Amino acid sequence: MKGNLSIRSMKHIVLVVFSLLFLSAHKIDPKDDTKAKIKAVYLYNFSKYIDWPEDYKSGSFVVTVLGANSSLLTELDKMASLKKLGNQEISVKSISSAGALEKSHIIFIPFENSGQLNEVISKIKGNSTLIVTEKQGLTKQGAAINFIVKDNKQAFELNKANAEHYKLKVSSNLVKLATLIE
Amino acid sequence: MYKKIVVFLLLSLFTGVIYAQLDKLRAAYIFTTQQDKLNLDSARILINEASVFPETMNDAQTWYFRGFIYKELFKRKQAASREAKNAEEAFKSCRKSIELDSTADNKANNVQIIKSLSALSNNTFGETLDTINYPKALECLALQKKLVKFLKPAASMDSIEVNYEGIMGSYFQMIYEKNPKKNTKFINLAEEAYNKVLILEPKNISANYNMGIIYYNQAVSLIMNKLDYDFDLATLNDIQDEALSWFKKSLPYMEKAYQLNPRRKETLIGLSGIYYSLHENDKSQQFQKLSQDMDGQIEKKDNQKEIDKGNH
Numbered sequence: 001m002k003g004n005l006s007i008r009s010m011k012h013i014v015l016v017v018f019s020l021l022f023l024s025a026h027k028i029d030p031k032d033d034t035k036a037k038i039k040a041v042y043l044y045n046f047s048k049y050i051d052w053p054e055d056y057k058s059g060s061f062v063v064t065v066l067g068a069n070s071s072l073l074t075e076l077d078k079m080a081s082l083k084k085l086g087n088q089e090i091s092v093k094s095i096s097s098a099g100a101l102e103k104s105h106i107i108f109i110p111f112e113n114s115g116q117l118n119e120v121i122s123k124i125k126g127n128s129t130l131i132v133t134e135k136q137g138l139t140k141q142g143a144a145i146n147f148i149v150k151d152n153k154q155a156f157e158l159n160k161a162n163a164e165h166y167k168l169k170v171s172s173n174l175v176k177l178a179t180l181i182e
Numbered sequence: 183m184y185k186k187i188v189v190f191l192l193l194s195l196f197t198g199v200i201y202a203q204l205d206k207l208r209a210a211y212i213f214t215t216q217q218d219k220l221n222l223d224s225a226r227i228l229i230n231e232a233s234v235f236p237e238t239m240n241d242a243q244t245w246y247f248r249g250f251i252y253k254e255l256f257k258r259k260q261a262a263s264r265e266a267k268n269a270e271e272a273f274k275s276c277r278k279s280i281e282l283d284s285t286a287d288n289k290a291n292n293v294q295i296i297k298s299l300s301a302l303s304n305n306t307f308g309e310t311l312d313t314i315n316y317p318k319a320l321e322c323l324a325l326q327k328k329l330v331k332f333l334k335p336a337a338s339m340d341s342i343e344v345n346y347e348g349i350m351g352s353y354f355q356m357i358y359e360k361n362p363k364k365n366t367k368f369i370n371l372a373e374e375a376y377n378k379v380l381i382l383e384p385k386n387i388s389a390n391y392n393m394g395i396i397y398y399n400q401a402v403s404l405i406m407n408k409l410d411y412d413f414d415l416a417t418l419n420d421i422q423d424e425a426l427s428w429f430k431k432s433l434p435y436m437e438k439a440y441q442l443n444p445r446r447k448e449t450l451i452g453l454s455g456i457y458y459s460l461h462e463n464d465k466s467q468q469f470q471k472l473s474q475d476m477d478g479q480i481e482k483k484d485n486q487k488e489i490d491k492g493n494h
Contacts, residue, residue, distance in 0.1 A: 026355050026395045027448055028455045034405040034425065035459070041418055044411045079411050149461040152429075153422045177415045 033071035038154045039147065040075035043106060046130060046145060047085050049174035052105060053128050053167050060091035064104040066120065067113045068094060098123055106130045109143075117141055128167045139181040144168065148179065157181045222258060225251045233275075242283030249275035249295045257302055261309035266321040269299050273329060293333070300329040311353050313365065323350065340382045348388060351375030355392060362403050372396060387442045394436030394452055401428030401459065429459050447476050 043063060063080075065073055073094055080090035095101055098119035107120055107129050114135040121131070121142045133139075134147040144163035148155050158178035163170050229248045232238040252272035256264055276292040303326045310318040323346050330342050354372035358365045373396055379389040404425045409418070433456050439449045450473035457466035 026352070026359060026392055028395060028398060028452055029402075030451075030455070032402045032406050034402055035461070037405050037409060038418070038422065041409060041411055041413065042415075045415050045418070049415075083411050152426055152460045152462075153419070154461070174415070177419075 033075070035154065036069070036071035036075045039072055039108075040079050042147070042154065042156065043076070043108065043132065044079055044083060046132070046174070047105065049171040050130060050163065051169035051171070056105060056128055057086070057088070059088065061085045061088040062091045062093060062102075062104040063106045063108070064093045064095055064101060066095055066098060066101075066107065066109045066116060068096070069110045072108070072110070103127055104129050106132060108132045109134070109138075111135050114138060117143065124166065130163065130166070130168055145178075146181075150179070155179065222251065222254055226255060240282060242279045242288050245275045245279035245282065246288065246292055246295075249273070249279060249292060253295050253299055253302075256299070261306045262315045262318060264302075264306050264318070264322075266303075266318075266325050269303060269325055272299055273325075273332070277332070296329060296333060300326065300333060303329060311350075313357055313368070316354075316371075320350070344379050344383050344386060344389075347375045347378045347382075348386070351379065351389070351392060355396060359399070362399075363407065369396060369400070385438075385442055387439050387446070390435045390442065391439035391446070391449055391452065394432045394439060394456070397428050397432030397435065398452065398456055398459075401425040401432070404428065426460070429456055432456055433460075445476070447473055450476065 047061065047063075063076055065076065073092065076090075076092040080092050083090060093102075093104070098116040101107060101120060101123045105128075107124070109117060109120060109131070111134045114133060117131070117133060117138055118141075124131070130145065131143045132145045132147070133143040136146070136148065139146045139157045139159040139162065142162060144159055144166070146157045146159075148157055156178055157180070158170065158175065159181045160170050160175065161182065229244070229251050232244050233248055238244045249272045252268045252275060256266075256268035256272060259265070273296060276295050279292050280289050303322045307319050307322040307326060310316065310322065326346065327339070327343060330337065331339055351372045351374075354368040354375065358368040358372060362369075373393070376389045376393050376396070379386050380393070383389070402425075404421060409421050413421070436449060436452045436456055439446065440453055443449065450469045454466045454469035454473060457463070457469065
């Protein structure tokens with residue numbers, strides 16, 4: 001009788017534990033920001049499809065993010081720890097305002113900081129910095145590349161003239177894949 | 183009483199008076215009283231002979247003993263090595279015994295064996311639900327369904343099946359989430375289990391929600407784990423297409439879970455995540471806000487409880 005009770009108790013426990021497992025929710029992981037990863041892959045690709053002047057081909061390849069977009073910075077840091085561009089190590093920097101911008105290969109201006117584009121442009125002056133933004137219309141205001149959403153996917157616009165203005169040569173392959181803005 | 187029967191049967195056997203098939207039946211039962219592998223195996227041979235011999239094959243006791251012996255054969259091994267076919271034989275034998283003699287006593291004795299089988303099967307299910315032994319768990323699940331159907335004929339089989347399949351799905355999903363790269367196949371098993379639940383119960387909230395999560399995580403895994411920085415832009419575009427199809431597949435399940443229970447916080451977070459990934463930021467923020475509002479309401483309730491406690 002005692003044995004039967006024990007089996008019954010065990011059966012009950014097993015059922016309860018596993019039923020709770022079913023009812024308890026599996027959750028999504030908010031740390032997994034897929035959009036940030038996709039943007040990081042895009043930025044890495046831009047660096048391969050664009051040719052910088054000779055004096056930018058030594059030292060670190062600097063990617064600066066304007067603002068504290070933590071998901072993107074995390075992804076870019078991961079990228080920097082895994083990849084190189086030729087012999088150049090990738091260095092990722094975050095600045096809180098356009099005024100703090102130093103010599104960079106790429107400056108990324110997130111949507112919420114789009115208002116600082118003009119300040120960024122005046123800070124770049126004659127440097128060869130690729131300006132990447134993510135707000136509609138900014139390729140007409142000086143950005144070379146602007147992230148857009150097309151059919152629920154991340155895509156990009158390219159204003160070739162804006163890139164060339166900063167002595168950047170854009171590969172024809174990149175041109176083919178972009179939505180061109182003149 | 184039990185001991186007396188055993189002593190009597192032992193005496194009968196060893197005096198060598200009778201060596202007919204009937205004694206094989208008795209001997210088989212005696213062997214089962216020893217917790218020894220050899221005797222249990224011998225019992226099986228003897229009871230199987232008795233179960234086909236004309237004098238004993240239609241005796242309810244033969245099948246009761248057979249049920250008992252096969253139940254013991256199932257029980258004697260560790261969970262991972264238990265053979266469901268032994269439990270199936272035991273179950274079959276008990277039913278046959280009841281068919282031959284439907285008196286209350288005989289029925290009660292056989293039902294006792296079937297209940298033991300059900301407990302054993304359920305425990306085996308729990309003990310073998312892991313990455314290596316899970317086929318055994320599936321086997322026991324199938325067995326358990328048959329046993330419960332017999333023991334509780336009035337119970338809804340659908341709800342029993344929903345519960346077990348839900349458990350399986352959730353477990354496989356958990357295994358997958360622990361190590362998606364290594365445990366890829368488990369996500370398919372989880373999907374299969376939830377699909378079974380949804381066929382039986384389309385409005386099952388957990389199954390709808392978990393299906394949404396499965397497809398959402400497939401998309402996330404594709405981007406976070408399989409998308410390499412070295413991939414060119416054309417490949418990146420292809421991967422986005424594939425991920426998009428997973429996100430779109432997850433959406434109706436999560437929406438259904440939301441319709442069925444709009445106040446479940448996990449669902450609100452899930453919908454916010456899916457819409458965010460689909461670049462539908464307004465909708466994403468709308469669900470994020472609903473989820474945050476819910477946090478606020480919970481906090482308010484907790485504070486009120488504290489105040490009430492203080493007043494008392």
